[in-house]
Amino acid sequence: MTDFTIHKFPSLKSTNDTAKDYTDNFSVIVADKQTQGKGRRGKTWISPEGGLYVSIIITNPDLSNLGIYSLAAALSLCEVIPAKAKIKWPNDVLIEGKKVSGILLETATNPSRLIIGIGININTFPKDNLLSYPATSLKNENITIAKDELLTSLLNQLAHNLTLSPQQIIALWQKNAMGIGKNIKVTLAKDTLFGVFKGLDAKGNLILSTKNKEKPDKTIPCGEIYF
Ligand code: BTN
Numbered sequence: 001m002t003d004f005t006i007h008k009f010p011s012l013k014s015t016n017d018t019a020k021d022y023t024d025n026f027s028v029i030v031a032d033k034q035t036q037g038k039g040r041r042g043k044t045w046i047s048p049e050g051g052l053y054v055s056i057i058i059t060n061p062d063l064s065n066l067g068i069y070s071l072a073a074a075l076s077l078c079e080v081i082p083a084k085a086k087i088k089w090p091n092d093v094l095i096e097g098k099k100v101s102g103i104l105l106e107t108a109t110n111p112s113r114l115i116i117g118i119g120i121n122i123n124t125f126p127k128d129n130l131l132s133y134p135a136t137s138l139k140n141e142n143i144t145i146a147k148d149e150l151l152t153s154l155l156n157q158l159a160h161n162l163t164l165s166p167q168q169i170i171a172l173w174q175k176n177a178m179g180i181g182k183n184i185k186v187t188l189a190k191d192t193l194f195g196v197f198k199g200l201d202a203k204g205n206l207i208l209s210t211k212n213k214e215k216p217d218k219t220i221p222c223g224e225i226y227f
Contacts, residue, residue: 014030020106023113046126051121059112070103073158074093099133120150174199194210205221
C-alpha cells in the first residue's frame with residue numbers, strides 16, 4: 001500500500017485548485033462536493049454531493065510523457081469499477097456507452113507537480129443532453145460500492161500502474177479500450193477526420209488510418225472520438 005496522505009473537505013470550489021497548495025508526492029484532496037468543478041476544454045464538471053471528486057498530486061512528473069499518466073489514471077479507474085467499464089480515448093470511462101467519470105490533468109510549478117483530477121458519478125449524474133456522450137452513474141448501472149472503498153482501490157491501482165513502463169500501460173489500456181480496429185470519427189479544434197482507430201503510439205497519441213494514399217496514418221494528440 002502506497003503512502004497517500006488524504007485531505008478531506010466537505011466542499012471546495014475545485015479539488016484540482018486546492019491541490020495546487022500541496023507539495024508532497026501522493027497528497028490526495030477529496031471533496032464531498034465542488035462548487036466550481038472543472039471539466040476538460042473549459043467545461044464545468046457538475047459536482048453535487050453523492051459523487052467522488054479527487055485530485056492526486058504527483059511530484060516531479062515526467063513532463064515529456066504526460067499522456068501516459070492520463071492513460072494510467074483511466075486504466076486504473078476502469079480496473080476498479082466492478083462492471084463492464086471501457087475506456088474511451090484518451091481517458092473517459094464509460095459503462096454501456098455512457099460516461100461515468102472524467103479526468104482532468106493539470107500541472108503546477110515550484111515544485112513541479114502533476115495534478116490528476118478524477119470525478120466519478122456514484123449516485124447522481126447530469127441529465128444534460130448537450131453532452132457529447134450520455135452520462136450515467138454507478139447507481140444507475142446497479143453498481144453498489146462505498147465511496148471510501150472506491151477511493152482506496154483507485155489509489156492503490158493507480159500507484160501500482162504508475163510503477164509499470166509506458167509500453168505496459170499502453171498495452172493494458174488498449175485491452176480495456178473501446179473502438180480499436182473500428183471506424184471512428186475524430187473531431188479536432190478545426191477539423192473532422194474519419195478512419196480506422198489503429199491503436200496508440202508510444203506517447204499515447206491516437207493513430208488513425210485514413211484513406212489518404214500518401215500518408216494513411218495520422219497521429220492525433222487530442223480530440224474527441226465518436227463510434
Ligand atoms: C472531463 O471533462 O471529463 C473531466 C472532468 C474532471 C472532473 C474532476 S472532479 C475532481 C477534479 N476537480 C475538478 O475541478 N475537476 C476534476
